[in-house]
Amino acid sequence: MSLDVIKNIFRRSNLGTIIFFAINALLIVVPFASSGIHSLLVIFIIYIMSIFVAFSPFGEWMFCLMAGARKMSRVDMKIRMIPLLELVYNKAKRKTPALTDKIVLKVIYAPEPNAYAIGRRTICVTEGLFKLPDDVIQGILAHEVAHLAYRHNEIQLLIGGGNVIITAGILFMRLIAALIAAFSIITGYRNRSFAVAIFGMIWAGMIWLWVKFCLLFLMWSRRENEYDADAYAAELGYGLGLAKGLDAIGTGESQEPLLKALYSTHPNTHDRIGRLQQMSVPYVRY
Numbered sequence: 001m002s003l004d005v006i007k008n009i010f011r012r013s014n015l016g017t018i019i020f021f022a023i024n025a026l027l028i029v030v031p032f033a034s035s036g037i038h039s040l041l042v043i044f045i046i047y048i049m050s051i052f053v054a055f056s057p058f059g060e061w062m063f064c065l066m067a068g069a070r071k072m073s074r075v076d077m078k079i080r081m082i083p084l085l086e087l088v089y090n091k092a093k094r095k096t097p098a099l100t101d102k103i104v105l106k107v108i109y110a111p112e113p114n115a116y117a118i119g120r121r122t123i124c125v126t127e128g129l130f131k132l133p134d135d136v137i138q139g140i141l142a143h144e145v146a147h148l149a150y151r152h153n154e155i156q157l158l159i160g161g162g163n164v165i166i167t168a169g170i171l172f173m174r175l176i177a178a179l180i181a182a183f184s185i186i187t188g189y190r191n192r193s194f195a196v197a198i199f200g201m202i203w204a205g206m207i208w209l210w211v212k213f214c215l216l217f218l219m220w221s222r223r224e225n226e227y228d229a230d231a232y233a234a235e236l237g238y239g240l241g242l243a244k245g246l247d248a249i250g251t252g253e254s255q256e257p258l259l260k261a262l263y264s265t266h267p268n269t270h271d272r273i274g275r276l277q278q279m280s281v282p283y284v285r286y
Helices: 003-009 012-033 037-055 057-067 075-095 127-131 134-149 152-191 195-235 239-250 258-262 269-278
Strands: 104-108 115-118 122-126
Touching: 012 152, 012 195, 037 057, 057 115, 057 122, 075 104, 075 127, 075 134, 075 195, 115 134, 115 152, 122 127, 122 134, 127 134, 134 152, 134 195, 134 239, 152 195, 195 239, 195 258, 195 269, 239 269
Parallel strands: 104 122
Antiparallel strands: 115 122
């Protein structure tokens, strides 16, 4: 793992992600620790293997496949989008020399204008993005390049790789809790004893609450990462185009209820534009 990755892992915006991983890991490591060092070693090996796959070209290809991203085959699409990305990339590479030496551009055939950074070196643009002006597209691309520069996706892969084990363990425990509850309810009617059934239901409920509690930290980090990527794009000189793009994508969105906002992966669009304006981005809509 490079020094650049380590430095970016411990950015303030990733604090929630680190907490999420740590408290979730406790839920798996503590029960298995009592089984001896061999059980912990098996978990560690599975974790390393999952990380290896996630960071491989095959893993990145799989992520793109799941997102519906395809190779850009149309010549007119390439002529329009590749030069815009190259301009942004060259500026970003000067600012962040550790940025990947190559960015792969793919397309998602969806009418809504948007773009996504996937894996370690892929940016996907939707068909709808082509409808926007060049300066707006560059602002949006600069935001996605920032995710690659800050290695946000690599950090998520590191956490996600470990979370394969954690998630599987939590699902297993929830399944056992549900089976205990169901079995005890059936037999409890005969034995007039619901103690085990109640225990099973409480156990399942506590695991559900634990997962929801942990997700608060992860979603907070993801929102902070969005602010960091916005700021990076503005520092490259694409703040105005990004602000226009955020308004174009988020126009008409209603205010989210508090609970939904806490579990959202992105901050409110108006808050993001407000931060860009505080960075002296000369954008006004009203």
